[in-house]
Amino acid sequence: MTVQRPRVLAIAEAANPEWVSVPLVGWSLASALREVADVHIVTQVRNREAFLRAGLCEGRDFTAIDSEALARPLWALGQKLRMGEGKGWTTLQLINALSYPWFEHLVWKTFGADVRAGKYDIVHRITPLSPTLSSPIAAKCARAGVPFVLGPLNGGVPWPEGFDRERRREREWLSYLRSAYKALPGRRATLRHASAILAGSRHTLGEMPEALRGKCIYLPENAIDPARFSRAGAPGDGPMRAGFVGRLVPYKGPDMLIEAAVPMLRAGRLLLDLVGDGPMMADLRTQAEALGVSDAVTFHGWLPHQEVQNVLAGCHLFAFPSIREFGGGVVLEAMALGVPPLIVDYAGPGELVQAGRGYKVPIGSRESIISGFRRALEFLAEDRAALAQTGQTARDWVAQNFTWGRKAEQVLSVYQAVLSGAPMPAFFDAPATPATCAPWANPEATT
Structure with missing residues (x-):
């Protein structure tokens, strides 16, 4: 089956055009996909006002899920445990692992009937990017016969040898135990039920079980908005x-x-x-x-x-x-x-x-x-x-391979492969x- 503009439920818990890092990736990819597919974005309620300021219509273009009853106190706890702004990333991921399943529970409560009724051709979880967080919806989509696309996933790059001092200054205590995530409940089921897995780095790709590599695609998560970075370098003379x-x-x-x-x-x-x-x-x-x-x-x-x-x-x-x-x-x-x-x-x-x-x-x-x-x-x-x-x-x-428009076309080709049963596409050669x-x-x- 080939669908020119697949109907996509895009789950992007973190997606915000006014922030940076993961929320900006979530927003940018979900927004770019709207140019090549009929996309409804599901995000967390903290992003609602930014979506409205960006011109999206609530109900038609996106739905904001209010999971604050659990997310807010756990976020506050995570901020205290991090012991510093921007530090303790693995600690924050542990907190997210506790709160995120509740968000997906509310997503399925809102959209489960529509998914089962065939109103979407694809369900795509864009964020969280972390490969440590499982997705309870994956199995539910599989039972409903609707393909579930996961990713891009990225994270967990090992600290290089000789930089333990920097590791401690970053409060990355839990990074010493990070590999234990592979034994967390739901991880293998999430990967098994996913129809396609986007790996944002070769490290993440290498962490995928060998038996599932056939549905894994290497696709770095970042891209460029030409409107944000439009100038051409013009350094002057001198030093x-x-x-x-x-x-x-x-x-x-x-x-x-x-x-x-x-x-x-x-x-x-x-x-x-x-x-x-x-x-x-x-x-x-x-x-x-x-x-x-x-x-x-x-x-x-x-x-x-x-x-x-x-x-x-x-x-x-x-x-x-x-x-x-x-x-x-x-x-x-x-x-x-x-x-x-x-x-x-x-x-x-x-x-x-x-x-x-x-x-x-x-x-x-x-x-x-x-x-x-x-x-x-x-x-x-x-x-x-x-x-x-x-x-x-x-x-x-970058102009050829890494604009958000190009990224959306690449993801669309993954959707088409999933829907038609064709082999997964490959976008980049070995380094x-x-x-x-x-x-x-x-x-x-x-x-």
Whole structure:
């Protein structure tokens, strides 16, 4: 069976056009799917006002499920257990594992009769992204004969060796026990009853049971809204300018970037733009002052999207030494502006950045990453034309593969495969070898 515009019930508990991270992914994908399918979005009531401000009509376009009786007190508990804003992500996921089944219970109470009556061709759970949270609706859809699509799923990338100090500073105590989620009730049933599983990273894909790999599709969850990131990079003359965007927290490595850049900063050959805020702000300012480079480092603080792209568009390079990124959406944003990324070859960014569209430093100890970034910055500063060409290649690749419109077309092809019984589509080739993205590591390389 082929359905040109399938009728889709899109479950996106976290979906909000005014927020960032997972809620923005949920909103962006669900909204993009409305262009290729007849989609009704189901979200949590906290997102209701943002949906209305975005122009959606309640009842026709979306339904807001009020699960606050359980979600609100558990969220408050989770915030206390995290011991710091933006920290203790695995603790928050544990809290979500307690509250999310109630949300799905209310979803099925509202839409179960319609699903059983065949009013939807597909039920698609978009968020939560976490692969640790089961979906009770999956089995109910299977009994109703309606395909259930799960994902994109992403998360749980292991902390790299040598960064236990950063792990503790992030309050990631439960991450030591994270693999226990595979034994949680409902996980295997959710995967078994799903008709298709979208894996947002190769790590998540690798965690799927071998017997289910045939219905798993590798599809990174992030994409770009061309309206939000519309400028083309146009850095000026003078010293090379490198930008960093992200929360100022230990695992994103802003302190490693400053330390790696010190020789060039002192020599007047490099300027750094740091966009973001967080608990490390005061320490980073102190670090820059103590190293005598504060005049060459600009701390922009938190900026809205439009202003972020204005800063990045003036950079020759996006320098991002984060050691634990699930998706790496900010890397795509830089690439969309034509600003080539320099990243650590690990997890999400390592999958996105390949030969010709960016540069990678191998994952390793803190010292080796700093040393690698220092060599890379020195090398890349010598050939602005090569940087510009790499940035253009990255920009073209994102425009072809990673807009939300393109993402919706990719998901639609998954829907069509599910409905017709065809094999699952494949969207991306295997990544290139890391060495192809580190020309400074080749002793014969010239600038």
